[in-house]
Amino acid sequence: MSSSVATRRAASQGRIADFNQTVILNAIRRSPDGVSRVELAAATGLSAQAVTNIVRQLLASGLIAEGRRAPIARGKPRTMLNLNPDGQYAIGVHLDPAVITYVILNLVGETLAHASRPTPADPDPELTTREIVAQIEELITETGVSRGKIVGVGMAAPGPIDVDRGVLVDPPNLSGWQSVPLRDAVRDAVDLPVLLDKDVTAAASAEKWQGGGGNFLFFYLGTGVGAGLVLNDEVFRGKTHNSGQIGNMIVSNDGLPCSCGYTGCLGEGSHPRRLVQHGLAVGALDDDVDLDDRLQVEAALVQLADNALTGRAEAIGVMDEMVRGILKGCEDITLLLDLDRIVFGGPHWRTLSPFFTEERFSELYRRHALQSIQPITVSGTRIGEDVGAVGAASLVLDHTFSTNPAVLLAG
Ligand SMILES: [Zn+2]
Structure with missing residues (x-):
């Protein structure tokens, strides 16, 4: 055997060892109540000896720990394995x-x-x-x-x-x-x-880590908006890892002019600066705001939301228009990709979430149902601001x- 063949074979054996270790580690991760070596062998198709060896390595590296001993009908109790949180x-x-x-x-x-x-x-x-x-x-x-x-x-x-x-x-x-x-x-x-x-x-x-996979849109509300996509349990990234640029989707017939040359773009219609500018123009805000001062704009956006929540019609109108545009964008994305849910989150979600009500979603549900055979579900992220x-x-x-x-x- 030539040395290059030997090197290649060693490298490929190394990859197989890494792969098997990953398979075992993921099987343990998916069993929060613990899993025994026997169950790991059954679940992964690896031999009992291979499982024993890999488990020994994982225990030595501190990534997993032995937990409770589960009694079985015959024979000695099985030691359950868990991820070591502090590994x-x-x-x-x-x-x-x-x-x-x-x-x-x-x-x-x-x-x-x-x-x-x-x-x-x-x-x-x-x-x-x-x-x-x-x-x-x-x-x-x-x-x-x-x-x-x-x-x-x-x-x-x-x-x-x-x-x-x-x-x-x-x-x-x-x-x-x-x-x-x-x-x-x-x-x-x-x-x-x-x-x-x-x-x-x-x-x-x-969201995928903590809330499960499936097919969903993570609608991100920050200073800009963006679409995070999980398709068939995997985060979709695109060729250059930059998928999800939805700011120039046109979602309104009579929206604001955008620097891209069109009007009614999703990003413009939900940008904090534009929402505050709109609020000032229609009398939804009392105090003048320096639109070039980002911190002032942030504070004014919170004020605008407060004014809408306390029933000020002009402020409600601004929020209505923003939500309508975002939901139109969500509708197009979910139908294009045949998704089963939408999750909202991002730095501005807490401020804007009170306006994403079931009442406002009803129009999204209705329009979605007309074109899809399965209803769409909508929620806020369970992970919160972080x-x-x-x-x-x-x-x-x-x-x-x-x-x-x-x-x-x-x-
Ligand atoms: Zn645009």
């Missing part, structure tokens, strides 16, 4: 134009700590990166987790993103962030592996549970 940790950072959110997750996806800080009004990339790094260090100190057990840092940011190079390309709502190599800057500073992915993709991944950061951390944990993770963890 690994992952950090997630979500850079949104309005807020930066941080979480640290354990191996079973529980959030051990989180923090959020308003994004600086004029977010200089270098200063902001330094702030992100300081906050990551604070989170590590606060939780007291061992640095050696942190697999890496996942970062979620607005698209478009050059995922392979870890670079923010030209985010429309973060001026000055053109071609910023955020991934490597953070990696060099924290000395941990780092990955960078799109915010909506991270959010969809979080969904982007939780998703970014879950993309890091994917490296433990998949032999072929979608995004490179640059170490």
Whole structure:
């Protein structure tokens, strides 16, 4: 046997070993009540000896732990195996134009700590990166987790993103962030592996991790809107990992002019600046707002929502129009892809969720039913405000549970 054949065979045996280990680890992950070695062999089709060997390695690495002993009808009780929650940790950072959110997750996806800080009004990339790094260090100190057990840092940011190079390309709502190599800057500073992915993709991944797969749209409401897609239990990314750009879908006949040259675009109709501008124009807000001051706009959006909730007709009109446009976009996407549910979330979801009522959904349900054989279900994310950061951390944990993770963890 030539040495190159031997090397190839060794490499392929290494991949098979990795693959089998991943299969066992995922089977254990899917059994929160624990699973025995015998059950693992039955579930995976691996031999009892192979399972015993892999389990020994996983126990030694600390990724799994032996739990309770389950009695069986005959013979000695079986020792159940579980993921060891403290076997690994992952950090997630979500850079949104309005807020930066941080979480640290354990191996079973529980959030051990989180923090959020308003994004600086004029977010200089270098200063902001330094702030992100300081906050990551604070989170590590606060939780007291061992640095050696942190697999890496996942970062979620607005698209478009050059995922392979870890670079923010030209985010429309973060001026000055053109071609910023955020991934490597953070990696060099924290000395941990780092990955960078799109915010909506991270959010969809979080929802998939914690809420199950299927076929769904994660409708992301941040400073910009975006569509995260899970198709056949997998996060859909597209060729360049930038799928989900829905800002220029036309959803209104008489909407606002958009910089793309059309009118009535989804992104314009739901952009905080435009909602506040609209609110001012129709008398839904009392105090003047500097539309170029993002923090003022954010505060005015909350005020606009409050005014609508207390019954001010002009403010209700603004919200109605926004919701109608978003639901038209949702309708088109769900019918195009034959989805079974829509999940809403993102930094502005808490402010805007009171306007996404069953009454307003009824028109979506009706129109959807006319063209589909299955009703659509709609909900808010169960993960809450941290969904982007939780998703970014879950993309890091994917490296433990998949032999072929979608995004490179640059170490
Ligand atoms: Zn447009």
